[in-house]
Amino acid sequence: ASSLAFEGVTKRYDTTEALAGIDLNVEPGSFIALVGASGSGKSTLLKTINRLVDPTTGRVLLDGEDVTTRDPTEMRRRMGYVFQGIGLFPHLTVGENIAMGPRLVGEKLTGERITELLELVDLQPDMASRLPAELSGGQQQRVGVARALAGDPKLLLMDEPFGALDPVTRDALGTRVRDLHARLDLTTIMVTHDMAEALILAERVLVMDRGRIVADETPQALASGK
Ligand code: ADP
Ligand code: ADP
Numbered sequence: 596a597s598s599l600a601f602e603g604v605t606k607r608y609d610t611t612e613a614l615a616g617i618d619l620n621v622e623p624g625s626f627i628a629l630v631g632a633s634g635s636g637k638s639t640l641l642k643t644i645n646r647l648v649d650p651t652t653g654r655v656l657l658d659g660e661d662v663t664t665r666d667p668t669e670m671r672r673r674m675g676y677v678f679q680g681i682g683l684f685p686h687l688t689v690g691e692n693i694a695m696g697p698r699l700v701g702e703k704l705t706g707e708r709i710t711e712l713l714e715l716v717d718l719q720p721d722m723a724s725r726l727p728a729e730l731s732g733g734q735q736q737r738v739g740v741a742r743a744l745a746g747d748p749k750l751l752l753m754d755e756p757f758g759a760l761d762p763v764t765r766d767a768l769g770t771r772v773r774d775l776h777a778r779l780d781l782t783t784i785m786v787t788h789d790m791a792e793a794l795i796l797a798e799r800v801l802v803m804d805r806g807r808i809v810a811d812e813t814p815q816a817l818a819s820g821k
Pocket of ligand 2: 638639679754
């Protein structure tokens, strides 16, 4: 599992200070939930890790190395990213969607590997040849998770991964991701605005407000209303 560190990270968009000074250490193997109101900076913080956004000041260290000094393609293939909502390519099959990340860096996934990835998220092998529109929302989001795991990452980043799903499907997939987190030796960071989901799944809950981390607690401490 990867380690992460944020050192005095700020991000300014024109007049908006999206990140107002983030100092944070993420231990290898931790499962972190980032919660907070819309606009509090959660997505921006996540994006500084995979370099969709670079900090205005400060540094983000992945396994001790500044992410801005590394080759972005090389670095991203060691991270899984689950997009907000359901972000599958509609005209590609499920198998092609899963194989997309590795393909972009010149690696071909075998059918066997695609089956294995589908099994990780409780989907049948015959799903590989279907189109996303033939799947339920919950199944599509399972494919989103399988796709994020295709490069055998040591870091899993998820931006509101289950927001579009009904509560029962959301709980089942959340539990599965929690299980995969442990089984695959991942460090996981999940953005959510659902505090209940954060309390159930994460080991550490960070609350953001106006670009700052204003609480950093275990679910037990937060739930007891400390
Ligand atoms: P959250 O994920 O918590 O909803 P964001 O990180 O998306 O918050 O946004 C933090 C703040 O930065 C918001 O005020 C948002 O409008 C602003 N912001 C985010 N992305 C951009 C951008 N590309 N350009 C300008 N402002 C942005
Ligand atoms: P997210 O919070 O996950 O980034 P949004 O729907 O808020 O999702 O934003 C979608 C895209 O628009 C993102 O790339 C984000 O950086 C950008 N964005 C968000 N807020 C602003 C803004 N105020 N001005 C310009 N771009 C923005």
